[in-house]
Structures are given as C-alpha cells and as structure tokens.
Amino acid sequence: MRSYFRAPLTSLSGPVQPPPPGVCPLSLAAIMSSIISVANLSKTYGSGFKALKNVNLDIKRGEIFALLGPNGAGKTTLISIICGIANPSEGRVLVGGEDIQTSYRKARSLIGLVPQELHTDAFESVWATVSFSRGLFGKPKNPAHIEKVLKDLSLWDKKDNKIITLSGGMKRRVMIAKALSHEPQILFLDEPTAGVDVELRKGMWEVVRTLQQSGVTIILTTHYIEEAEEMADRIGVINKGEIVLVEDKTTLMHKLGKKRLTLHLQGKIAALPENLHHYELELCDNGATLVYDYDTKGERTGITSLLGDLRTAGIRFNDLDTTQSSLEDIFVDLVRTS
Numbered sequence: 427m428r429s430y431f432r433a434p435l436t437s438l439s440g441p442v443q444p445p446p447p448g449v450c451p452l453s454l455a456a457i458m459s460s461i462i463s464v465a466n467l468s469k470t471y472g473s474g475f476k477a478l479k480n481v482n483l484d485i486k487r488g489e490i491f492a493l494l495g496p497n498g499a500g501k502t503t504l505i506s507i508i509c510g511i512a513n514p515s516e517g518r519v520l521v522g523g524e525d526i527q528t529s530y531r532k533a534r535s536l537i538g539l540v541p542q543e544l545h546t547d548a549f550e551s552v553w554a555t556v557s558f559s560r561g562l563f564g565k566p567k568n569p570a571h572i573e574k575v576l577k578d579l580s581l582w583d584k585k586d587n588k589i590i591t592l593s594g595g596m597k598r599r600v601m602i603a604k605a606l607s608h609e610p611q612i613l614f615l616d617e618p619t620a621g622v623d624v625e626l627r628k629g630m631w632e633v634v635r636t637l638q639q640s641g642v643t644i645i646l647t648t649h650y651i652e653e654a655e656e657m658a659d660r661i662g663v664i665n666k667g668e669i670v671l672v673e674d675k676t677t678l679m680h681k682l683g684k685k686r687l688t689l690h691l692q693g694k695i696a697a698l699p700e701n702l703h704h705y706e707l708e709l710c711d712n713g714a715t716l717v718y719d720y721d722t723k724g725e726r727t728g729i730t731s732l733l734g735d736l737r738t739a740g741i742r743f744n745d746l747d748t749t750q751s752s753l754e755d756i757f758v759d760l761v762r763t764s
C-alpha cells in the first residue's frame with residue numbers, strides 16, 4: 427500500500443546560478459514554475475542532531491501546500507531555514523529565484539511568517555503592532571493596506587485594543603495580520619490551528635482560501651489530517667527529517683477511493699487458477715486469503731464477475747471483509763515505516 431502512494435520527488439538539474447559546492451544546480455524550469463525551491467537541504471544542530479536530511483522540495487506559485495509530520499519531524503526547522511532564520515548545514519533554498527542566504531533581504535521580503543510560538547508585545551494596540559511589522563521590512567507606511575488586512579481578518583473592531591485583551595484566536599489572527607503587513611507573496615503558517623476550536627479553525631481556513639485567491643502562496647504545517655485534506659492543493663509528509671511523500675491532494679484522494687476486498691478461504695490454495703489470472707488478485711497468508719483491490723469510483727468494481735469466477739474455479743470462502751484506506755492510514759503507515 428505504501429509504495430502505491432509514494433510520489434517521486436522533484437529532481438532538479440541544469441545550471442542557473444553557480445551553486446555552493448556539493449549542491450545540485452537548479453533548472454530554469456524548476457525556478458519558473460516554483461516560487462520556492464529547496465535542494466539537497468540538510469540541517470545538523472550544534473548538538474550534533476540531524477534534523478533535516480537531504481530535503482528536496484518545490485513549492486508552486488499560488489498553491490496551498492500542507493506539510494504533515496509528527497512532533498519533531500523537522501517542519502519548523504525546514505520553515506526556519508526557508509525563512510532565513512536558521513542556516514542550513516548543506517543545500518540551498520531559492521525564494522522567488524533569490525538565494526535565502528546570499529540574497530537574504532530580497533528573498534525574505536517575499537515571505538510572511540506566522541511562527542508556531544506566538545509572541546507579541548502584549549501592551550501595544552493591534553493597529554500599532556501590525557503597522558510596526560510592516561516598518562520592519564522597510565516598507566513605506568500604507569494605512570489602507572493595514573486596514574484591509576485587519577478587515578479581512580475580522581480584527582477591524584479590535585484595532586485599538588491592546589493585544590493582551592484579545593482572545594487566543596484573535597491573537598493568532600493578529601500574528602497573521604503582522605505576517606501580511608508587508609504584502610508578502612508567500613505566507614508560512616506553522617500550525618495555525620493548533621489548540622484552536624472547530625469554529626475558529628473553519629474561520630481560519632476561510633482566511634487562508636481568501637488569501638490564496640488574492641494570489642498568495644501558502645505553506646502550512648499541521649497535525650490535523652483533515653485540515654490538510656480540506657485545505658491543501660498538495661500534501662507533503664515529513665518524518666525524521668526526510669520528506670517521505672509529496673502528492674497532489676486530488677490524486678491522493680483518488681487513490682483513497684480504492685477499496686480492498688479480503689476473502690478468507692475455506693481451504694488454502696497453492697496458486698491462482700488460470701481463470702483468475704486477469705484479476706489483480708494477491709494470494710496472502712500462505713494461500714489462506716485472497717486480496718482484491720478495486721476502485722469504488724470506477725464504473726465497475728469487478729466483484730460480481732470475480733465471485734462468479736471463484737465459484738467456477740471451486741474456490742470457496744468462509745468470510746469476507748472490505749476496507750478503505752484513509753489519508754490517516756497512509757500517514758500513520760508512512761511515519762511508522764520510514
């Protein structure tokens with residue numbers, strides 16, 4: 427099942443700018459189609475711990491990309507490096523074609539980051555803190571933009587409130603407003619809905635969708651699989667510092683439309699008889715069970731004819747069951763085995 431869902435990762439080749447030694451050059455095509463290109467990225471912390479291992483990842487302009495992974499997988503580390511907060515040990519990151527290390531200011535100005543840990547100046551007003559964030563990027567004042575951002579995030583009526591007087595969900599939205607204050611093309615949301623109630627989470631999804639419609643590329647990390655399912659155009663899974671899957675959500679969901687029929691046979695069989703060879707059947711448990719994968723969304727499942735052909739072949743079964751894999755199954759399986 428696992429290999430079934432494993433997507434080939436983007437390969438990058440062909441020179442654009444001379445890369446640092448030991449790093450694969452990036453192709454022009456990869457840069458044109460992707461707003462972020464991560465190539466051969468590794469991170470070893472001072473403690474000697476290897477948090478990222480040869481990560482290759484392209485983020486397409488305008489997409490919502492969800493990065494899933496268990497605690498400690500390396501999500502925040504990866505985001506921190508892409509945003510220029512942490513240095514890579516090996517590899518290279520281009521943001522809008524700009525190298526995050528050698529062209530930090532240009533690359534960073536394209537990015538808005540809502541970090542996992544929220545910290546704001548509790549005694550500033552919403553308006554002041556969001557306006558100040560814009561100033562940090564050296565952008566001229568633009569009250570109309572700040573007003574739009576606050577209105578989009580339903581914070582307009584709180585603009586004069588001190589941050590300390592806001593609820594947790596409102597504070598999170600202030601962090602998004604800060605991240606959007608300098609009109610970035612890319613927004614990173616590191617666990618935007620952790621500890622957020624269901625209603626607020628849905629509100630957050632709405633905000634993210636609206637942002638995407640306005641042309642912003644969004645990368646979010648989450649532990650909630652349904653969040654990735656709901657929001658993302660593409661889903662990536664990271665585990666122990668390695669990207670183990672990158673897939674279009676629709677492709678993934680289509681694959682999830684597959685069901686598995688397991689037939690528990692009355693007696694073991696050594697091999698499949700000739701008349702069953704054209705089915706995609708697998709003989710398991712030393713010939714005690716037959717496994718048949720079929721597409722619930724296809725015109726025909728093939729089950730009726732399979733059962734008829736089994737009868738013709740004299741193969742009888744005691745019991746049968748069907749299972750449908752979910753994104754959660756795939757995720758758990760990937761994380762357990764990678």
Ligand SMILES: Nc1ncnc2c1ncn2[C@@H]1O[C@H](COP(=O)(O)OP(=O)(O)OP(=O)(O)O)[C@@H](O)[C@H]1O
Pocket residue numbers: 471472473475477495496497498499500501502503504542
């Ligand atoms: N400054 C640091 N020094 C040493 N190790 C670190 C440092 N920051 C993170 N790590 C380690 O790197 C690994 C990845 O951490 P990271 O914060 O990137 O994980 P994560 O996927 O964001 O996890 P979570 O879902 O809990 O937020 C962890 O094992 C963590 O302990």
Ligand SMILES: [Mg+2]
Pocket residue numbers: 501502503542616
């Ligand atoms: Mg994290």
